[in-house]
Amino acid sequence: MKFGEFGGRYVPEVLIPPLEELEKAYEEVRHDEKFKQELDYYLKNFAGRPTPLYFAKNLTEKVGGARIYLKREDLLHGGAHKINNTIGQALLARYMGKERLIAETGAGQHGVATAIAGALFGMKTEIYMGSEDVERQKTNVFRMNLLGAKVIPVESGSRTLKDAINEALRDWVETFQNTHYLIGSVVGPHPYPTIVRDFQSVIGRETKEQMLKIEGSLPDCIIACVGGGSNAIGIFYPFINDKVRLVGVEAAGKGIESGKHSASINAGEKGVLHGMLSYFLQNEDGQIATTHSIAAGLDYPGVGPEHAYLKESGRVEYTAVTDDQALKAFLELSRTEGILPALESAHALAYAIEISGEMDKDEIVVVNLSGKGDKDLGIVMEGLECSNHPV
Amino acid sequence: MFKPPGLITFITAGDPNIRATLEFMLALDKYVDVIELGIPFSDPMADGRVIQKANYRALKAKTRVKDVFQTVRNFRKSSDTPVVIMTYYNPVYRMGVERFVGDARESGVDGLIVVDLPLEEAGEYLNTCKKHDMKTIFLAAPNTSNYRLKMIDKASSGFIYLISLYGTTGARDKLSDLAFDLLDRAKKICSKPLAVGFGVSKPEHARELISAGADGVVVGSALVEIIERFGEDAVSEIEEKARELKHAMIRD
Numbered sequence: 237m238k239f240g241e242f243g244g245r246y247v248p249e250v251l252i253p254p255l256e257e258l259e260k261a262y263e264e265v266r267h268d269e270k271f272k273q274e275l276d277y278y279l280k281n282f283a284g285r286p287t288p289l290y291f292a293k294n295l296t297e298k299v300g301g302a303r304i305y306l307k308r309e310d311l312l313h314g315g316a317h318k319i320n321n322t323i324g325q326a327l328l329a330r331y332m333g334k335e336r337l338i339a340e341t342g343a344g345q346h347g348v349a350t351a352i353a354g355a356l357f358g359m360k361t362e363i364y365m366g367s368e369d370v371e372r373q374k375t376n377v378f379r380m381n382l383l384g385a386k387v388i389p390v391e392s393g394s395r396t397l398k399d400a401i402n403e404a405l406r407d408w409v410e411t412f413q414n415t416h417y418l419i420g421s422v423v424g425p426h427p428y429p430t431i432v433r434d435f436q437s438v439i440g441r442e443t444k445e446q447m448l449k450i451e452g453s454l455p456d457c458i459i460a461c462v463g464g465g466s467n468a469i470g471i472f473y474p475f476i477n478d479k480v481r482l483v484g485v486e487a488a489g490k491g492i493e494s495g496k497h498s499a500s501i502n503a504g505e506k507g508v509l510h511g512m513l514s515y516f517l518q519n520e521d522g523q524i525a526t527t528h529s530i531a532a533g534l535d536y537p538g539v540g541p542e543h544a545y546l547k548e549s550g551r552v553e554y555t556a557v558t559d560d561q562a563l564k565a566f567l568e569l570s571r572t573e574g575i576l577p578a579l580e581s582a583h584a585l586a587y588a589i590e591i592s593g594e595m596d597k598d599e600i601v602v603v604n605l606s607g608k609g610d611k612d613l614g615i616v617m618e619g620l621e622c623s624n625h626p627v
Numbered sequence: 628m629f630k631p632p633g634l635i636t637f638i639t640a641g642d643p644n645i646r647a648t649l650e651f652m653l654a655l656d657k658y659v660d661v662i663e664l665g666i667p668f669s670d671p672m673a674d675g676r677v678i679q680k681a682n683y684r685a686l687k688a689k690t691r692v693k694d695v696f697q698t699v700r701n702f703r704k705s706s707d708t709p710v711v712i713m714t715y716y717n718p719v720y721r722m723g724v725e726r727f728v729g730d731a732r733e734s735g736v737d738g739l740i741v742v743d744l745p746l747e748e749a750g751e752y753l754n755t756c757k758k759h760d761m762k763t764i765f766l767a768a769p770n771t772s773n774y775r776l777k778m779i780d781k782a783s784s785g786f787i788y789l790i791s792l793y794g795t796t797g798a799r800d801k802l803s804d805l806a807f808d809l810l811d812r813a814k815k816i817c818s819k820p821l822a823v824g825f826g827v828s829k830p831e832h833a834r835e836l837i838s839a840g841a842d843g844v845v846v847g848s849a850l851v852e853i854i855e856r857f858g859e860d861a862v863s864e865i866e867e868k869a870r871e872l873k874h875a876m877i878r879d
Contacts, residue, residue: 245748246748248672249768250768250770252775401672406672410795507721513720523686
């Protein structure tokens with residue numbers, strides 16, 4: 237129920253019964269063979285699992301240190317790891333007899349993945365999205381519409397992801413009887429952080445199996461980007477008890493000292509929002525800060541409670557990478573390997589490139605390439621114009 | 628905290644500015660049994676449009692938690708009417724539960740409502756409130772089980788705040804049946820005073836609830852809407868609204 241002191245269920249009383257219902261249903265399905273088989277079926281035949289664990293030979297040679305592997309979640313249907321969770325939760329929603337899905341989305345990746353699951357299982361789907369983000373991500377809005385989902389622009393607060401979560405919660409308070417709130421990351425009140433972690437852990441389980449097959453040993457280091465933290469926890473979790481260095485990379489935006497970032501673990505304080513006790517960027521009165529990252533998927537003022545716990549326990553290291561470093565890594569991977577990574581994943585990649593050069597040639601680094609970069613072309617184009625990385 | 632039938636009115640502190648809040652409190656004081664003051668928060672997820680906007684106006688006016696306490700202190704110079712603070716948990720947690728409750732009590736606050744702090748997470752908070760003789764008010768919703776109602780009754784030392792519907796705060800045309808069902812259930816189970824809120828905006832709502840056995844009613848968005856319209860000049864308008872509501876509650 238809690239991760240040390242983190243997590244919990246800080247919600248209005250009216251949400252206690254639906255969360256208890258969800259917890260109970262999840263306990264039932266997680267041990268149910270039929271549910272597991274159905275989930276596996278869709279992950280394999282619809283989403284495209286298992287994803288390759290690819291040895292990035294060119295990048296490894298260029299960096300000249302540790303052997304760099306990429307876990308290719310970018311090759312999944314929808315272009316990101318998000319679908320591992322949306323298929324799982326949509327099946328869970330169907331099991332509970334819910335006929336409607338709601339979700340929040342920032343850049344639109346989770347919204348698209350939810351819309352895909354909604355279309356697949358014939359469920360009415362409505363996506364809350366900050367009006368700022370609707371403006372910035374028009375193609376993803378259109379994509380969701382094509383998939384049959386309704387996108388509801390959120391005009392309150394900072395008009396971004398955190399406000400979309402507030403609005404989805406307000407919807408759920410009214411509609412929980414027929415609606416499942418499909419949260420997109422390892423955030424929110426219990427049991428969401430656990431459910432989303434479990435559905436994303438397929439990434440780490442596969443990675444372990446593939447690594448043992450290819451190299452005959454576990455990797456020395458695994459690196460993933462952290463916004464809410466679902467792709468990171470997904471790849472870390474099966475390695476928690478192994479002797480493997482785990483590194484989460486947050487978005488340092490224009491630099492931590494500039495105040496324009498979203499590095500909640502590195503620069504935030506403990507607090508309570510969206511139903512959980514975790515680290516948040518906030519002022520001394522507990523007002524939540526507005527955040528910045530070039531990667532919309534990392535642009536969230538908090539982080540999943542299990543990450544807060546893994547930080548406190550010292551099991552996982554958390555560092556941060558700036559917009560500029562992420563852009564540079566984006567270009568590097570595009571040129572050397574012919575892969576356009578999502579800007580989120582480029583944060584993990586930037587740190588991998590930085591440390592691999594100092595590692596031995598027989599050491600192994602795995603980067604979770606959580607999504608593909610096609611969605612980011614406009615932002616990259618803009619970013620390159622005002623940075624020092626000529627195309 | 629109040630003698631039935633109790634009228635409890637909510638306004639967001641600092642909307643449109645903290646000076647006006649004191650004036651509004653003094654105006655409401657003529658008809659109201661409990662004054663509920665909201666601490667503005669950046670992410671008011673349990674609130675509907677009207678109170679959300681009030682929160683943003685108050686934050687834009689740079690309202691701080693300490694300003695809210697100071698306003699209660701000033702109000703105490705001329706009134707003994709109970710004041711209850713309604714807040715989200717993060718401002719409490721950030722300041723530290725001990726300091727928040729202690730400072731609030733010292734300023735003259737009589738009770739606290741923390742919207743997103745259910746019983747399971749409230750251990751430290753309950754102990755601290757007890758220590759400072761701060762009244763606690765927990766909320767119950769139409770889907771709250773009888774078992775939880777019992778627990779909520781035990782944990783609430785001020786009154787119990789019954790939520791009339793599934794949804795966020797905000798004026799509605801009609802009271803939902805859910806409100807009366809919950810009230811009936813709570814009357815059988817609970818020993819503390821019962822106040823009904825969310826969607827209660829009109830004099831006839833207040834009258835209906837009182838005749839159905841509620842000890843009090845909470846009216847918020849209907850007043851905040853007036854403040855949204857008239858700003859600082861809302862004093863006489865909200866006083867009139869409070870008068871109407873109270874009048875409807877005491878009339879046979």
